[in-house]
């Protein structure tokens with residue numbers, strides 16, 4: 372772990388502000404990518420009156436509060452979901468910066484945390500994980516890791532290899548082994564990059580994160596299925612559980628595996 376020169380508190384605050392901006396961008400991504408639209412053009416406009424959103428009305432969370440949740444021009448309500456996504460991304464980024472001081476791990480984690488929030492929202496709404504987002508996420512994380520290795524960051528390549536192979540292997544097995552019924556191709560495409568970032572934390576954290584996704588899915592869905600609140604034949608997207616499991620592995624995988632090692636007397 373190499374320490375950053377900037378005080379940790381400043382890094383956390385900057386990450387939080389950066390997260391608010393990314394959250395604002397994610398609102399655009401979640402709305403446009405599933406519809407096959409560009410995330411850059413045209414600029415955001417009110418769906419009610421088509422007025423372009425002014426810069427001062429596009430400040431994460433604050434603008435929504437000042438406008439009292441309504442369009443400045445036509446007073447059409449702006450769903451609370453927008454500031455909630457912005458605030459949640461800000462908090463998630465601040466937490467990530469608080470948790471990780473190693474630059475490679477921090478940057479790689481920020482990429483998957485941001486992408487993960489967007490992907491989870493899209494998967495819940497549209498039951499798919501767009502390849503466009505997975506591809507950009509994978510490229511960014513690989514660039515961070517390669518740049519880190521090139522500038523002298525210590526990377527445990529064996530842990531990374533075990534983790535990527537486990538994540539990619541298990542999801543591919545579930546998809547191809549079930550003829551595509553147990554797992555979508557979107558999950559298979561996303562698995563390796565999650566494995567890569569978790570592998571930077573270590574292989575125990577990677578395996579905890581991998582299996583946590585399935586445990587979370589079972590624990591949350593079982594009661595809903597048994598009580599009939601979700602029909603037996605209704606497909607529920609696995610992406611959000613996969614991502615929640617990865618988040619668990621990323622943030623608490625290390626303390627959990629240390630605790631386990633102490634309990635069984637390995638350390």
Ligand SMILES: [Zn+2]
Nearest residue numbers: 417420442445
């Ligand atoms: Zn309007």
